[in-house]
Amino acid sequence: MTEKKGKLWIVGTPIGNLDDMTIRGKRVFEEADLILAEDTRRMRSLLSSLGIENKDVVSLNMHNQEERLSFIIRKLDEGAEIALSSDAGMPVISDPGAKIIRVCRDRGFEVDVSPGPSAVTSAIAISGFPGSHFTFLGFLPRGKNRRRLLRKISRGSYGESLIVFFESPFRLMETLREILEIIGDREIFIGRELTKLFQESFFGCVSDAIQKFAFSEVKGEITVVLSGRDEEDV
CATH class of the missing domain: 3.40.1010.10 (Tetrapyrrole methylase, N-terminal domain)
Incomplete structure (x- = not known):
């Protein structure tokens, strides 16, 4: 047997x-x-x-x-x-x-x-961006390593793919400001507490996101989808 x-x-x-x-x-x-x-x-x-x-x-x-x-x-x-x-x-x-x-x-x-739910694919789906190509970066590093990574994105290291990552609510504003400084004012989707009772979705440019979240207390789990590099960025 x-x-x-x-x-x-x-x-x-x-x-x-x-x-x-x-x-x-x-x-x-x-x-x-x-x-x-x-x-x-x-x-x-x-x-x-x-x-x-x-x-x-x-x-x-x-x-x-x-x-x-x-x-x-x-x-x-x-x-x-x-x-x-x-x-x-x-x-x-x-x-x-x-x-x-x-x-x-x-x-x-x-x-x-x-298989079950994923914040990554859920955020891409609700963002309205085409989801054929994306790069998932997990949680972004802190400090100099984060700026180094953002410079890689700015130089086109990930091509035209969407950039998807998780972020702490305590670091969201700092990350958004660095994205605006290093990458530019791309379109961005920010999903907070996806599928939960107090779910919140934001879609707009990075500068709009900074204005949106600058004067509010951000809480919960955050997933960010950043638009890919286009010809105007070259």
Whole structure:
């Protein structure tokens, strides 16, 4: 009799609105022997809202993913089905998990995905920009490294593709001012708290965005889509 081989599932979770949880993702959570999550309390809250109780939930974050590897491999060797999730959205997209996925694949374990919401693709879709080409930069670096990156964008290192990134509300104004100074007054989309109760969308030029957010207290999770380089920038 052939022993059951373990399987790793990558499961997308809502970025704000719980109604965005997919039927398939819920089923994977229900059937999983173990769930890996960045924040176990948030995951248990999500599971509870889905009517799923008594699940084994283990933390997996940027700081402990190395030490978790042997534990995960042992569980898969025992035939477990494991669901990998992040706090919100798709795992690996500015979240941990990539190394574990590679190791599982290298060791011959099946890896499958139950896709879900993503702030990246959601922001592009609602921005109105053509989404055929884009570059996702995660969270921008700080200080000199950020200015260096903005100069690369200004020089056309990413061609005509949209530039998509996450930003802290505490650094949004500083980033916008540096974009205006280094790149210019391009069109920009700023999505705040996407899919959540207090969702806010802004579309306009960078200078308009500075005026918009200069006198307001910006809170929440922010996704920015910056228009690509065009012929006038050359």
